[in-house]
Amino acid sequence: MFLLKVKCGSPGDGTNTKYVLITEGQPGEAYKYICNHGFTADPNDLTVVCELNDEGTIASWSPTPSSCSEVKCGSPGDGTNTESVSITEGQAGEAYNYTCSHGFTSDPNNLTVVCQLNDEGTIASWSLTPSSCSEVKCGSPGDGTNTKYALITEGQPGEAYKYICNHGFTADPNDLTVVCELNDEGTIASWSPTPSSCSEVKCGSPGDGTNTESVSITEGQAGEAYNYTCSHGFTSDPNNLTVVCQLNDEGTIASWSLTPSSCSEVTCGSPGDGTNTSLFQSLKDNLGKQVKCSSPGNGTNTESISITEASPREAYNYTCSHGFTSDPNNLTVVCQLNAEGTIASWSLTPSSCSEVKCGSPGNGTNTESVLITEGQPGEAYKYTCNHGFTSDPNNLTVVCQLNAEGTIASWSLTPSSCSEVKCGSPRNGMNTESISITEGNPGEAYNYTCSHGFTSDPNNLTVVCELNDEGTIASWSLTPSTCSEIKCGSPEYGTNTESISITEASPGEAYNYTCSHGFTSDPNNLTVVCELNDEGTIASWSLTPSSCSKVKCGSPENGTNTESVLITEGSPGEAYNYTCNHGFTSDPNNLTVVCQLNAEGTIASWSLTPSSCSVVVTICEGSKTVLNCTNGRINIGSALYGRTEADVCPHDKVSNTNCMAAGVFDTISCCTGLSQCAVTASSSLFGDDPCPGTYKYLQITYTCEPEDDLPPQTLISIDICEGKDEPRITCSAGQTISICSSIYGRSDTTTCAKTRPATTSNVDCMSLNPLYVRTTCQGEQSCTVNAVNSVLGGDPCRGTYKYLHIDYRCVA
Known part of the structure; x- marks a missing residue:
């Protein structure tokens, strides 16, 4: 008896592996699974071996079919100023959205990273480095109303900025401070409240004087004059009748220059000499006529004369025209008699008033020297800021203005103040650290710092705050610096590998060497990764160049009924000749196997399955x-x-x-x-x-x-009872009869026993393969045979009722 060698069937498809390429395996034969794209496994777990049980009767694969797990990204890593990462791994194609920490923000496009597979589907990595969020800040608080220019361009949350009122303006101190505040979501920072507003510092009512008319104003602006008027029958030195609203040195308090005026009663002087005085004699000599002064005559730049004559000792006060002034002592003339008392004349020539003018406007702060010593009412003077200083143009022009009475001229604003021209914060560079300053003085340098993993020519990292030729605009000397990514150069050539296909790589990027045709290596040794040093200034490949060894066939498996294999490996192109065991044979062409490479040159296998004798x-x-x-x-x-x-x-x-x-x-x-x-x-x-x-x-x-390799054949059997010619042997069209065996006689008691049950007891009666059946039916599409002794070679067992048993097939 011959027993078929025990074999393993197909190892079966693994989980997430490519379809199995073999249908059976010999004991000791190994099969290596290949993971589907995007899946991976320990290489040691990808190989199964066909093993026999202890009795040698059952062959099975060990271990069970391999299982490849999905290639995933690890945790994307916490970003800079972001919420803690909420996942520990990510599937290929999965996106993770970073969330900036409260009070920080970023471009939304930079907050999403995607888990991506390399071309081979063996490594998954996140598309970007962990996101970085910058602090949410307030911009400049903006200029207030009647306040000095804001001195900052941005503010951090919680930072306070205090406005300073312009000279001559004031506000509640509580209203001068604004605070940079975050909204509830922490995404927007704004100043609270709105920019401050300072109101003008004014004098209150000057208050009623003593023996003066009621005060006609309730307040006065800085520089404004108020003239008291003595009540009827009262008088005062005109210099004591005018008060001016004045600011203190800080410009925060306004008060009137004098206490309210006081007027004294007008009284008569000496009544003069009595009867028979020289004056009387003079009058008598002048025919008893009173001597008087005629009209005093119009003065220069004075109001029109309001009298045509005046009695001796009568005074007349000139009034300067609006916009003109004079020494009050020069505005009063008195009608006087000569010594004889015969002629009356005015004590002075008609008064002359000169134009009221503003004095020099005074040098401003950080302005060029004032070029004028006085200015006429309505005349404007424009200050010029010193080189490197600037101001709101509206604050550089002052106008000479008269008060309501036209007696005092003053400049409309205090001398202008120019602030230094500065550069704002340098703009963020490309791939640089956050800017650490908010402004820069002319001549000041700022050095950018490249972000981790980026570099630049040091000469391109320094910008200087520079003035234009006019000294009115300050700007940084260069556009914001750009740092380029630090990259690895081309990986070096490996041993027995294909030519390098890249010239550079970014940090974190992997390069997979490809073994030359006919060479192989551990996949873990074929991948190098571009890595940064701790300082982020140098990028280099993680491993030395890969080395591939020659692909060889392992030992040919033992054939079926062949002598033991004598070699442990074979080089591509090498042949091995099996030898059949004693008593077995095979076609010589089937006894030679050759070590062959696949088309990719990565796998070497023997050209035929192990020989079978x-x-x-x-x-x-x-x-x-x-x-x-x-x-x-x-x-x-x-x-x-x-x-x-x-x-x-x-x-x-x-x-x-x-x-x-x-x-x-x-x-x-x-x-x-x-x-x-x-x-x-x-x-x-x-x-x-x-x-x-x-x-x-x-x-x-x-x-x-194996039963799976060779389908069962259909064997047709018929029995024809002795003396009969039915049933007829027939095959379908296109097929012919192939006689496998025929027996004439009897081997049981039941076949063809109904008509003669008494003559069926002999069951050891057989004539094997009567020639008549073969010559009648072999190769025919149908035939009829007679179960009679005369054509079947005689009677094999007299007295026994026999039958003809035929086994045949229909073949094409």
């Missing part, structure tokens, strides 16, 4: 045997009936060694596809005796094939 069965003439495949199906390789060798089945009648019956293989091939098949070495099985008088033998070679 067939069983050789020799049955001497007149004997029979059973071909048996316990765990598979018979596959007939060759069949010979006759004699070709003298020493097989020794006998005294072996002189003819060139004797072979025709059609033997066709008959024996009826066993193909069966698990068991009985065969007999008899000329009647194959037709005419090929060599009468010679002792012959039947020699068969066959293998036992």
Whole structure:
């Protein structure tokens, strides 16, 4: 009996692996799974081996089919000023959105990272480095109303800025401070409250004087004059009747220059000499006429004269025209008599008033020297800021203005103040650290710092605050610096690897070497990663260049019924010849395997499955045997009936060694596809005796094939009762009859027993393979045979009712 070698079936598809490429495996044979794109596994877990149990009766793969797990990204890592990362891993294609910490913000496009696979699908990494959020700040608080220019361009949350009122303006101190505040979400910073407003500092009512008319105003502006008027019958020095609203040095308090005026009563002087005085005599001499002064005459730049004559000692007060002034002592003339009392004349020539003018406007703060010493009412003077200083143009012009009475001229504003021209905060550079200053003075330098992993020419990292030629605008000397990413150069050539396909790589980028055709390496040693040093200033590849070793075939597996394999490995192109065990044979073309590379040059395997040598069965003439495949199906390789060798089945009648019956293989091939098949070495099985008088033998070679590889064959059986010619043997159109075996006689008590049950007891009555059946039906599409002794070679058992049993196949 011959037993088929035990084999493993297909190892079965793994989890997330490519389809299995083999359907069976020999004991000791290894199969390596390949993970699908985007999946990975420990290389040690990808190989299964076909192993026998202790009894050698069952072969199975160990371990179970491989399982590849999805390639994932690890945690994206906490960003700068971001909320803690909420995930520990990410699937390929998955996006993670960073959230800026409260009080920090960033461009939304920079807050999303995506888990991406490399081209081979073996490594997953996040598309960007962890996000960085910058602090949310307030911009400039903006200029207030009547306040000095804001001195800052930005403010941090919680930072306070205190406005300063312009000179001559004031406000509640609580209203001068604004605070940079965040909204509830922490995404927007703004100043609270709105920019401050300062109101003008004014004097209150000057208050009623003593013996003066009621005050006609309730308040006065700085520089404004108020003239008291004495009540009727009262007088005062005109210099004491005018008060001016004045600011203190800080410009925060306004008060009147004098206390309210006081007027004294007007009284008569001495009543003069009595009767018979010189004056009387004079009057008498002048015919009793009173001597008077005529009109005092119009003065220069004075109001029109309001009298035509005046009595002696009568005073007349000139009034300067609006916008003109004079010493009050020069505005009063008195009608006086000469010594004789005969002529009356005014004590002074008509008064002259000069134009009221503003004095020099005074030098401003950080302004060029004032070029004028006085200014006429309505005249404007424009200050010029010193080089490198600037001011609101509206604050650089002052106008000479008269008060309401036209008696005092003053400049409309206090001398201008120019502040230094400065550069604002330098703008953020490309890939640089956050700016650490908010402004810069002319001539001041600021050095940018490249972000971690970026670099630049040091000459391009320094900007200087510079003035334009006019000194009115300050700007930084260069555009914001740009730092370029630090990269690795081309990886060096490996040993037995393909040419390098890149010239540079970014930090974190992986490069996968490809072994040259016919060479291989551990995948873990083929990938190098561009890495930064701790300072972020140098990028280099993580490993030395990869080295690939030559791809070889392992030991060829032991064949079926072959001698033990003598080599442990083979180089591509190398051949190995199997040797069949004693008593087995094979086509020589099937005994040689060659070590071959796949098209990619990455895997070497033997060209054929391990050789299989067939069983050789020799049955001497007149004997029979059973071909048996316990765990598979018979596959007939060759069949010979006759004699070709003298020493097989020794006998005294072996002189003819060139004797072979025709059609033997066709008959024996009826066993193909069966698990068991009985065969007999008899000329009647194959037709005419090929060599009468010679002792012959039947020699068969066959293998036992797995049931999955060799489908079962359909064997048709019919029984024809003795004396009958029915049923008829028939095959479908296109097919012919192939007789496998025929028996005439009886081997049981039930077949064809209904009509003659008393004559069916002999069940050891057989005539094997009557020649008549083969010659009548072999190769026909249909045939009819008669179950009678005369055509079937005689009666094998007289007195027993017999039947003809035929096994056949229909073949195309």
